[in-house]
């Protein structure tokens with residue numbers, strides 16, 4: 329879905345510059361945030377099942393560590409590239425700062441379409457990638473987690489490879505692990521659950537009843553799929569959902585449990601889903617369909633200058649990272665469409681990653697109720713702080729970036745700042 333002329337890192341820089349200006353920061357006070365602290369590109373040679381050698385390209389980018397160890401997921405995607413991973417790493421720094429958890433930001437990626445690889449090939453790819461980034465990760469250094477097309481199982485392989493090289497078991501090197509390996513209950517659902525918490529809060533503040541809204545969700549992966557299920561199970565009407573093949577629409581509400589069950593067979597996709605009263609939508613039709621709440625939960629660069637004028641939702645909750653371009657943001661703002669930005673709306677995943685890390689350090693396991701209560705408290709506090717700052721910043725996005733930049737810059741200053749090391 330990469331588009332000509334779109335560069336996610338340039339997009340990030342432009343929002344960063346705007347927010348820093350609104351905070352009245354001089355360029356020298358936040359210049360370091362314009363550059364990742366460390367960028368690593370690796371080659372990953374693996375033997376394919378047919379005996380041939382293939383070399384994949386992978387990345388790990390560490391954006392900022394002023395507030396704590398680097399933190400962020402690893403994605404497997406055919407369009408992944410260094411600029412994307414750089415942008416995603418910066419968004420992690422801002423995300424952790426918005427919800428005030430003690431981490432910096434990082435991200436990793438491998439340019440690969442995992443659907444084309446067998447499970448054994450994926451294991452070999454993950455293990456070799458882990459050895460390549462091993463010198464720069466660790467439970468006090470940089471802690472990976474799942475992202476697009478990776479999951480708990482992949483984290484288990486990373487943890488095992490890291491532990492083999494260290495000579496002892498190091499569960500805290502990754503979060504989002506299977507529960508049997510020290511993962512946290514509630515982590516898999518946490519990003520989607522956080523999205524629903526933020527959606528309800530946003531509707532409440534706008535004086536709207538969540539039960540009376542029509543929801544459209546782009547993406548039925550871990551985040552979009554979980555959010556859809558939670559909405560559906562609490563009686564909300566989801567009129568449209570989409571995946572890479574397109575979407576489906578039903579004005580009086582889709583049966584999400586049936587759709588989730590259909591998609592649990594990984595060879596299935598939405599364009600082949602059939603049910604009474606359900607019609608097929610292209611991706612463009614999904615984003616511009618008649619709904620009240622639109623939730624992009626797929627990839628970056630989806631809401632653009634091409635479709636922003638045609639979007640009919642009143643509220644957009646960014647469950648994906650970077651779904652809206654700077655140009656689209658201006659259009660939505662002018663049209664009075666409320667956008668809750670990614671770095672707040674999808675922070676639930678990394679918040680429960682933090683809980684997992686804390687539980688690992690203490691060798692403790694919390695129960696689901698405790699995890700979900702603490703998650704809700706942190707998400708709502710983040711929402712309030714962003715909303716207050718948005719009064720100065722003019723939008724929730726500006727509010728979120730201003731809260732984040734302020735925290736990171738303050739931490740940097742309290743450590744003496746880069747200049748004092750000269």
Ligand code: GLU
Pocket residue numbers: 399400401402423471472473474475476503504649674675677678679681
């Ligand atoms: N990949 C998730 C994100 O984009 C979670 C990262 C983490 O838990 O470290 O926020």
